[in-house]
Amino acid sequence: MRQTVSSATGLLAGLAGASAVLLGAFGAHALRGVLDERGIELWHTAVNYHFWHALALWLALLCLGAPHRRRAIVAFGLGIVLFSGSLYALALGAPRWFGAITPLGGVAFIAGWLLLGWGVGRRGG
Template identity: 70%
Template sequence: MRQNASIGALVGLAGASAVLLGAFGAHALEGVLDARGRELWRTATAYHFWHALALAIASFAPAGRARRCALLGFGLGIVLFGGSLYALALGAPRWCGAVTPLGGLAFVAGWIALGLSLRARAPA
């Protein structure tokens, strides 16, 4: 039961932070970010939000190693992919961009793990 509460908290945090960061970028950073920064922020927010939803979907998958891997992949992807793009948009050094593909790989791993988890649930 405790694990489900932790997963619920993770889903809620991921979704709420996606909305808040999207609003922050649209309003507080309006006129602050250049065109490249705005595009990076929009990309980060879009992937952040979609993968918050993926976390919610994964929370309904059958418990097991594949579900844990999916949750980890999506959560890690949000932090690495989104975090590096948010940082770049705000003027972080270019080397931070080297982290972005690692987040993308975490997303891919999360989707594969989710597929495996749901496949195990499917009727024969």
């Protein structure tokens, strides 16, 4: 079972990283001249957080035991979807109310980092 969980989590982390690179390239090339300055800024922020938290998924996979790993990965994954996803949508012209979703993703990121720290601390103690 551990191998299956690790394999699925590794696939998720790899997909998160690859999609961050793809969306970054898409924003840099296909959206230049299409989005205004604010849209490009939102896109860049979304890609930045997306990429860093794809790396956090790997960190959780490599450093945590099962219960902490699962919780941290869920938190980081939700953060990518809610935080970065809402910023991507806003950059592409979604209604302003989508901005209310962004802080929920930020809370998920914070929870992921706290769970990662707690889990690593518990392993060492």
